[in-house]
Amino acid sequence: MCLILFSWDNHPKYKLILAANRDEFYKRPTDSLSRWEENQGVLAGRDLTGGGTWMGIHDHNRFTALTNHRDPSRLLTDAPSRGDLTTDFLLSEQAPSEYFASREAALDQYNGFNLLVGDFHQMGYFNNVNNEFQLLPSGTYGLSNAVLDTPWPKLQKAKAAFEQVVAQSDNPDLAALYGVMQDRALAADDELPQTGVPYEWEKAISAIFIETATYGTCCSTVLTITHEGEGVIRELSYPVGNRTASEKVIEFDWSAFK
DSSP states (O other), X not given: OOEEEEEESOSSSEEEEEEEEEEEETTSOEEEEEEXXXXXXXXXXXXXXXXXXXXXXXXXXXXXXEEEOOOGGGOOTTXXXXXXXXXXXXXXXXXXXXXXXXXXXXXXXXXXXXXXXXXXXXXXXXETTTTEEEEOOSEEEEESSSSTTOOOHHHHHHHHHHHHHHHTOSSOOHHHHHHHHTOOOOOOXXXXXXXXXXXXXXXXTTSSSOBOSSEEEEEEEEEEEETTSEEEEEXXXXXXXXXXXXXXXXXXXXXXXX
C-alpha cells in the first residue's frame, strides 16, 4: 500500500476501521484479493513478482499491511522482497511484539519500509529506517511513504476526511470512504515534500489517488472488524489498460480467536 488510514480500538462498534490505496506500476503483475490456494486462511492480494502481499488478513486473527519508505538515495539493488514480511507474519502464530523481536536483526537488509502487524489485542508498527517499533495505543493514524503520521499534505487531508466519515455514524459510509481515497487533487507547489524525486513526479504523487501514464492507484481497500470479531474486507480495483473496475467483498469471523 502507499496510503493507509486507520482507526484502532477507537470506535464504539469497531475494533479496526481501515481505508487504503495501493499505488503501483500498472505493468507489474498481481492477483487481486482472494483466498490463497495453498493457504486458505489467508485473504490478500498477491504480488506475482515478489510473491508476497501489500496487505492481508488471516482467518486466525492476523492483519498486516506494508508501505515503502521513499528515499531514492538508500535503495539496495539486492534487497529481498518486502512482501515477504507481511506474508511471514500472516502465516506465523506470534503476537506482533514477538514477531518483531524474532526478526529484528535481519530487518536492515530490506529497502525502507513501514510495517503494520496486528491481532485482536495489539497493533504494532515498525519502520526500518529509524529502526522504530511501537505498540500503538487507541487512536486514528495515517501512513504513507514516510514514517507514521508524517504531515505530508495528502496524508493530512486524507486523515481529516477519514476521521469525519468515521465520526458520522455507528456504521461508516463505505461510499464516503471510497470517496476519500479517490481524491485526485494535487498539492500546491509550496506544500510539496522533498523526498528525493524530480518535481514532476513529486507533484503527481502528491494526490491521494494517483494517475500517471504508467503508475497510479490500482485499488482501494476498506477493512472493518467489530469488537465482536466480525469482519469484512472490500477491495475496489480500478480500470488499467483493458481491465474493468470491480469490487470484491469477503466476510470473515475472528470471534473464536479473541
